[in-house]
Amino acid sequence: MHYKEAMMMSALSLRFDPGGATLSWPDGPLLRGITAAVHYRVEGEAHSLHLARPDHAATADGLHVIWRWEPAEDGSDIWLEVANVGSADLLLDALDVFAVHAAEGGVCDLGSPPAQWSFYQNGWISWSPxxxxxxxxxxxxxxxxxxxxRxxxxxxxxxxxxxxxxEWVTVVHCSLSHCSLLLGFVTTRDQLAEIRLDLDGDDFAALVARCYLDGIKLRPGETLRSExxxxxxxxxxxxxLEDWAERTGREMQARVPPAPxxxxxxxxxxxxxxTAQDVLDNVAAIAEHELPLDLILLDDGYQTAIGDWLSLQAEKFPQGMEPVTAAIRAAGRTPGIWTAPFGAAVDSLLFAEHHDWFLRDEAGEPVVGWVHWGMDCYALDCTHPEVLAWLRETFGWMRRRWGFAFFKIDFIFAAALPGRRYDPTATRAQALRWGVEAIREAIGDDVFLLGCGAPLGVCVGLVDGMRVGPDVxxxxxxxxxxxxxMPSTENALRNSIARAPFHGRLWANDPDCLLVRQRGPDMDLVLNEMRTLSALVALLGGMTLDSDHLPAVRTGRLKYLRQALPPARVSARPLDLFENERPRLLVLPVTRxxxxxxxxxVINWDDRTTETTIRLANLGLPSDRYHVYHYWRRRYLGVTDDAVTVRRHQPHETAVLLFKPVSERPDLLTTTFHVCQGAAEIADCKFEITDSRxxxxxxxxxAGRQFGEVLFAVPEGWRAMEARVDGVKRSLVPVAPGVVGLGLTLAGRAEVEVEFAH
Incomplete structure (x- = not known):
């Protein structure tokens, strides 16, 4: 479409000047001097073609470029269209879809100097900070x-x-003016994309949104467009961030499972x-303890080498894989398997027999994707037709012959590393996506595919789940x-919190596994740290897997696993994400x-005990009086209309606090069956009220079997009369002034009825 001199985008206005576009708030310019550029090479010599006005074509060296702007959902969509109208091949390096350079008169004014800004850094892969x-x-x-x-x-x-x-998205936020600027690519399938903020000392230098074309060849007559x-x-x-994830999910046809x-x-x-027996022992323990865990995921270690996925270590799996998956299915569980499909170890048969399948560096040597237990693993070239055929055959075998119905694909960034590829017209992003598409084709649309070690954006629409942090x-x-x-509980949780807006919009987030076993030689988490892991995984609402040796876990420790199950499906919001680099405040609003x-x-990341005060205004709660319940300490903290203080907030402890508006009538306060306290375990709640009853x-x-409590708030002038669980009378016990409760063992379903008199 062609633009007039200005257009309105909700509260923003956009003006196009000869030197570039200007984006303004009602109070003045936000960004000035916005331009675009294409970076390319002709006969080995680097060139750049710059554009300052949308819908105006520019041509040089046979390269024809148009810069497009289009109004979109209270903002603008921007992209570049490129064509080779010459007679010779062109090598394309990058497309600057959006660029503001201070050296060229560009301005980024968020209301204060950059020292007051926060920049949302979305790392390249699952584990990236x-x-x-x-x-x-x-x-x-x-x-x-x-x-x-690498x-x-x-x-x-x-x-x-x-x-x-x-990578792919950022929000730049000013803490003084409360102005926030989103730049996010809402298509992510063909090019790696980066948003970069450059500083010159304490001053703004540049803000650039760039799509990488990786030196691909554009032949005469061919066209392409940026993300x-x-x-x-x-x-x-x-x-x-939530809006970006929602829109990107729509544009990329995200696969979001109904339940993680x-x-x-x-x-x-x-x-x-x-061994195979170790797996089956844990399947038996799940049944014995009535744990509501469905997936049984066989991780690394079954194969003879990275790359030789169908070759099993005979001493661990002496009868092969089929009896293991059959036993898992017979126990009512879903068998799942781990692979690292886009690499092969130097000692693998795959590498020995197919040297031409691998990505090559400028010297013609195979590109190292990663080092696995001291062994170089070389990156496969997923633009090679034989590699794609091998992926389909391998995963088809695992699906149809071995019977796996869940696949975790790890270290998949290797397919997107720089190097010489079979197809010189394919970008790094396309190479990766073609590989994942081949796997999806082989396993079918009805099978859960989990990405890990993955460049996130490229995988949207192909994977059902995505690991969003380092290893726990x-x-x-x-x-x-x-x-x-690096692997650590701290790093895994911080990343998972920062990527909470992606959950349920791009896929199901995988925060990595729970560990609830007692402290010992193979477990150094203290109680508060283990509870924090359990609490935050529960509040984030995503995939919930345990990775303990369950036959050896004490019964008292299994309650922490049960209290995180099932996933609440929706994620708590990290309200102070842009105020604290380690967010301290997650809030899950629940409406039924x-x-x-x-x-x-409320998280204490510090290595020391502190006192933490939480103001209701900072939680985004409407002005009201609220009951407050401390979940881990099983303590009713009373009623507040202003703030609550967690005294002796211990190192690495997460205080899980419920806030419920005070009612003039008796009310359900909470349950202890789940960390999210009503978001996952209460199917219904009905009230019958008269003047006096x-x-x-x-x-x-x-699902499963678990002991817990149901608590009720009893206003002054009311008293609890009688309680029944599934029609059987039960005793109510005082918990605190104005609060009563009863304990019960929940085995699937129960109805609790309590009568009160005025």
């Missing part, structure tokens, strides 16, 4: 190693200097040393404290036909 970084320095450090750059910095360039980089960038501004930065999987995984106890670990802190991508309440997770009927519904 993700959080809202303070521009004036903070938590992030760059280890600077070749392995780190795995987490896909566009690393020493010439960039002091910059902040985010589509959405630019929008607002006051709530978390809401902007639950299950058990071999990895974080056996670390690849498990039986230790709270990582071994190398400054590497935010019988009421509304809020469950907050009140009856509450609560239907509890939850």
């Amino acid at each position: 993700t959080f809202a970084r303070r521009v004036d320095d903070g938590l992030y450090t760059d280890p600077g190693t070749p392995a780190y750059r 795995m987490h910095q896909p566009h690393w360039n020493p010439a960039h200097g002091s910059n902040l980089s985010s 589509r960038l959405w630019v929008r501004a607002g006051g709530d930065p978390v809401a902007l 999987p639950t299950g058990w995984c071999t990895w974080y106890y056996f670390y690849g040393e498990n 670990d039986p230790n709270w802190h990582p071994i190398w404290s400054h590497d935010l991508s 036909g019988w009421g509304r309440w809020w469950v907050a997770g 009140s009856q509450i009927a609560v239907v509890l519904q939850k």
